[in-house]
Amino acid sequence: xxxxxxxxxxxxxxxxxxxxxxxxxxxxxxxxxxxxxxxxxxxxxxxxxxxxxxxxxxxxxxxxxxxxxxxxxxxxxxxxxxxxxxxxxxxxxxxxxxxxxxxxxxxxxxxxxxxxxxxxxxxxxxxxxxxxxxxxxxxxxxx
Numbered sequence: 001x002x003x004x005x006x007x008x009x010x011x012x013x014x015x016x017x018x019x020x021x022x023x024x025x026x027x028x029x030x031x032x033x034x035x036x037x038x039x040x041x042x043x044x045x046x047x048x049x050x051x052x053x054x055x056x057x058x059x060x061x062x063x064x065x066x067x068x069x070x071x072x073x074x075x076x077x078x079x080x081x082x083x084x085x086x087x088x089x090x091x092x093x094x095x096x097x098x099x100x101x102x103x104x105x106x107x108x109x110x111x112x113x114x115x116x117x118x119x120x121x122x123x124x125x126x127x128x129x130x131x132x133x134x135x136x137x138x139x140x141x142x143x
Contacts, residue, residue, distance in 0.1 A: 015048045035070065037077065075096050
């Protein structure tokens with residue numbers, strides 16, 4: 001319920017609000033599984049206003065990425081990088097886990113849903129994974 005309230009609150013339409021929510025979610029989720037993580041994000045000076053829809057879609061892609069990492073990767077460490085590059089937002093979630101065959105057919109809807117969310121905000125989602133080398137999901141969104 002708190003995600004819904006946060007998502008529709010127009011007072012939370014800043015990049016800094018999104019970063020704070022992402023940090024809290026990552027910390028709670030990774031701590032529960034004893035996964036070490038590093039989270040890097042823009043300083044407060046780089047704060048920009050985001051619309052509610054963009055903020056929600058970024059957060060949901062992030063949340064799905066973290067949940068998939070925790071459920072499937074068997075990793076010991078994760079890295080989250082969120083930054084602005086040439087007028088675009090870049091979100092990268094990576095792990096040092098077991099990886100998987102990204103070309104294999106999957107029963108799940110998570111990756112398809114993340115790709116659709118990226119497209120809905122004129123972004124793109126990239127997935128790189130190799131057995132034994134971990135997984136990296138990168139979301140690029142032009143502002």
